[in-house]
Amino acid sequence: MTPLPTWQRGMRGWWRRDPAFRRYLLREATSVAIGxxxxxxxxGLGCLVAGPAAWQRWExxxxxxxxxxxxxxxxxxxxxxxxxxxxxxxxxxxxxxxxGRRLADGAIHAGAWAASALCSLGLLGWxxxxx
Amino acid sequence: xxxxxxxxxxxxxxHPDTPEAPWWQSYEVxxxxxxxxxxxxxxxxxxxxxxxxxxxxxxxxxxxxxxxxVNGRPELSCHLLLRDLAPGPxxxxxxxxxxxxxxxxxxxxxxxxxxxxxxAYLVPAEETEAAAAAPAAPSRQTPAxxxxxxxxxxxxxxxxxxxxxxxxGLKPDFLGPAALALMARHDADSRDHxxxxxxxxxxxxxxxxxxxxxxxxxxxxxxGVDPARAINRNKTASARDYVFDLxxxxxxx
Ligand code: SF4
Ligand code: FES
Numbered sequence: 504m505t506p507l508p509t510w511q512r513g514m515r516g517w518w519r520r521d522p523a524f525r526r527y528l529l530r531e532a533t534s535v536a537i538g539x540x541x542x543x544x545x546x547g548l549g550c551l552v553a554g555p556a557a558w559q560r561w562e563x564x565x566x567x568x569x570x571x572x573x574x575x576x577x578x579x580x581x582x583x584x585x586x587x588x589x590x591x592x593x594x595x596x597x598x599x600x601x602x603g604r605r606l607a608d609g610a611i612h613a614g615a616w617a618a619s620a621l622c623s624l625g626l627l628g629w630x631x632x633x634x
Numbered sequence: 635x636x637x638x639x640x641x642x643x644x645x646x647x648x649h650p651d652t653p654e655a656p657w658w659q660s661y662e663v664x665x666x667x668x669x670x671x672x673x674x675x676x677x678x679x680x681x682x683x684x685x686x687x688x689x690x691x692x693x694x695x696x697x698x699x700x701x702x703x704v705n706g707r708p709e710l711s712c713h714l715l716l717r718d719l720a721p722g723p724x725x726x727x728x729x730x731x732x733x734x735x736x737x738x739x740x741x742x743x744x745x746x747x748x749x750x751x752x753x754a755y756l757v758p759a760e761e762t763e764a765a766a767a768a769p770a771a772p773s774r775q776t777p778a779x780x781x782x783x784x785x786x787x788x789x790x791x792x793x794x795x796x797x798x799x800x801x802x803g804l805k806p807d808f809l810g811p812a813a814l815a816l817m818a819r820h821d822a823d824s825r826d827h828x829x830x831x832x833x834x835x836x837x838x839x840x841x842x843x844x845x846x847x848x849x850x851x852x853x854x855x856x857x858g859v860d861p862a863r864a865i866n867r868n869k870t871a872s873a874r875d876y877v878f879d880l881x882x883x884x885x886x887x
Contacts (some may be wrong), residue, residue: 507650507735507741508650508653509650509733509734509735509741510648510650510653510656510733510734511733511734512730512731512734514731514800514803514804517800517803517804518800520706520730521706521707521798521850523798523848523849523850523853524800524848524850527846527848527849527850531846591847591849591866593863594847594849594860594862594863594866594867595847595866595867595869595870596867596870597867597870597871598782598867601778602776602778602779602781602782602824603776603777603778603779603781604778605781605782
């Protein structure tokens with residue numbers, strides 16, 4: 504049997520077809536921003552090792568208006584990243600609990616946010632009072 | 635607000651006799667608040683233009699035949715009321731990512747070819763080597779055990795999820811949402827003993843790892859199947875088996 508003639512449409516500009524696709528790309532792009540932030544911190548560490556002059560140059564850069572703006576962008580990206588990651592978390596872990604008493608998505612969300620709040624507060628506390 | 639007399643429906647049409655020239659055609663269809671979009675298409679076919687081609691059967695969102703893109707989103711046309719689409723215009727296209735045979739009719743052969751690969755059937759214990767010697771016993775299942783897969787078993791093969799998946803559009807080899815959800819449905823069934831037989835398809839580079847969790851499949855599924863969850867939970871199983879195979883070579887023998 505000869506196959507039927509068909510029309511195959513392309514994928515050009517597929518992200519323009521649905522806002523859901525743009526939300527997905529935005530979510531993925533936030534990891535680039537967070538990766539860049541990690542590199543920036545690593546550079547700071549390098550400068551700290553290199554000596555006071557290098558450290559002051561790095562500090563000047565991150566406290567400059569451009570540096571602060573970039574950090575604001577990274578912060579926004581981190582918030583989007585965390586929200587979307589926690590939202591998808593129940594989809595990516597195996598069912599928890601026993602059949603009939605499975606942990607609900609809401610409980611997983613709440614647990615993830617509680618753990619993240621605890622870590623953030625712990626880190627903040629250590630920065631302010633500890634060390 | 636008074637109801638409109640008519641609603642404008644625009645259809646992207648394609649005919650194999652003029653393959654280079656798909657075209658948009660508009661129809662002014664009599665409006666009824668309780669009519670479905672499928673009924674509007676039937677009105678076009680019966681009264682306005684008998685050449686318009688589309689699939690349908692059950693008219694009640696259970697056969698999975700009538701899928702098409704409605705204003706860019708995959709939908710069952712029998713599952714939408716005109717009153718929710720008024721005042722229009724309503725733009726209809728054949729389901730995205732599939733080859734078009736004619737007008738709103740797509741070729742679903744690719745999906746049908748993929749179904750056998752995911753082992754979408756229960757493998758009873760008798761068919762596994764370990765149980766070959768034991769006498770056959772009835773496979774009992776509690777409601778709680780059934781709840782673990784019931785949602786995945788609701789698929790009606792409408793393929794809306796494939797049209798919502800850019801990964802499938804970009805890489806047609808990908809087994810895709812519905813097929814992988816059926817795989818998960820059988821893996822999660824307490825009566826099934828066929829997980830090992832589905833591993834190769836699951837772990838292949840056309841299997842679960844082709845999914846990047848766009849997640850739109852779950853949003854468009856008319857049956858609440860949640861293929862995104864089914865696939866991504868199987869990623870955990872795939873990773874677990876990979877690690878255990880590394881640590882304990884030969885554990886399956
Ligand atoms: S998973 Fe949902 S959207 Fe996909 S084919 Fe099945 S019923 Fe349709
Ligand atoms: S006609 Fe059967 S699902 Fe729409």
